Amino acid sequence: MRIHQLRSLVAIADTGSVRGAARMLNASPAAITQSLQQMEKDLKIQLVARAASGVTLTADGRALLEHARLIVGQLARAHQAIDAMRAETGGRLSIAVTAWVAMTFLPETVVRFRQRMANVQLEFFEGLLAIANPRLRDGSLDIYIGRQAPGNTTSMFTHKPLFSSTRAIVARRGHPRAESRTLAELLDLDWLVALDPETEGLAPYKMFAQHQLPVPRSIHYLHSLTVAVALLQRTDMVSIFPWPLVELCASRDSLCAIPVREQLDESTVGIITRAGEPLSAAGSCFIDCLVESIRDETGPGARDRDRVMTSVEIQI
Template identity: 30%
Template sequence: MKIQTLKALLRINEMGSIRAAALALHISQPALTLAIQQLEDEVGAPLLIRTKRGVTFTAYGNAVLQHAQLIVSESQRINEEIAQMRGHWEGQIRLSSAPAISLTILPQALRPFMAKHTGIKVHCIDGLSPMINPALRSGGLDFALTPVELDNIEPGLTVEPLCERKIVIAAHKSNPLAKATRLEELQSARWLYATPRPGPGAHIEKAFSAAGLEPPKPVMICESLLTLPDLLVDSNFVTTLPNIIFERAQHTHDLCAIPVQEPIPTLQIGILRMESVPLTPATQELLSWIRFAANN
């Protein structure tokens, strides 16, 4: 099984057709078709269904795709690690970061790292566990800076505690519940979660359970923290926000923190990655800068 054929399979999935993938790879369409046919013969199953509009992947093809992404990613990491060990600091680091970390710790870590290693490309996306876990497993991400439940990590993943972040219950100042002082008053509120369960958007449910109350039922989920503050304006939504996000949106959106008496659990932020996948020297150094920024 050739790495180049697996790369071609991934490009076909990305482009949606063999013709477009062949153009992107700068090879002829017949040559690419032959390579895929040889791969199908090797695995003993059809991988693609060819139609007039392009190609779709069979169940066998989707299974091969998952492994292909990891194999190709690991092949690239091997080349980058050897090059970096020999003093050639090139390659890329792929990570996801919670917005609250992207606004604070990550820029502090990236500035000195990028100034020192101009040949390293860093690709950062917004993302939270468990939604980004498949990307970690497939090799699409090297690590994630994300809220985690330390006692509930998926098998195959490992986490290193990094820091804690406060969250606040937020609403627009005009919300009738803006001056509520007990969680009980918020049980029937129109809750807006930033993630589906069991993501960090539902973290507030721990506070309700600790107070002996039935957790609220969200009426809406918005996974964009850029959009979420806007949804609170002129509405009766109640939500939770990391304190750093709340402080930035408080004045621009006329938001307030609802002063409930019960304690609100902090978010544990961790470095989440695959347990069995070694990190390149560049990734290890960036993580050192991230730890330094978190501790300072």
């Protein structure tokens, strides 16, 4: 396998067509097709299924794609490291950030980072497990600032804790169960929770099992804070938020924390990267800027910072 062949496979997966891959790689469709066919011939397997509507990866293609992304991404990072040693700037840094950290410390972190590495392009993703972990694994994400997955990923990722906090049950202000005191009173509601891909979404079920309760009759999964807030505001759904997010969203979005007596699991937010892989100069600089912003009690956004600091424990 050659690197240009792996790049072609990644581009086809990302764009869904040979023409789209050609545009992404600034090559001709014929060159992309030739790269793919030669790789299929060498490996003696079919990597894509071709149809009038485009191409899709076969099971073999999807298996190879995970490795192709890692190789292509690692080569790009190697080039960036060499450019840095030559005092050349540029490249891209991809980061996923959990919502409440994005609302408080991210702006100041970006300002500091841009002052030091103005030519590095930043790419941000919403910091949910279902979004961040697959991208960390396949190499399309450099840094995840968020909650560590409870699954068996400790050997694959490194985790540097930043904050710990508890979580809360949230609903719209004026919800008919807003004054409930136990989880048992909420079992018949529709629950909206973030999908945990490492445990196949079992986390909310375990929460009820820990308190010797049956699971709610209806659990739905989300991949966006915007969607969660919109649904909570206009329905009788309930959800589970980390307390810092409750502090930020409750008054602004007309939400409230339901005062159940049960203690919910603690949530730890940290800096998560791939194990055994050195961070680029840009990645290290971004983390330095984030830590500085967290420690700077006089920085911009002090009101939001003070609000979330009442519900977290700093671990750096």
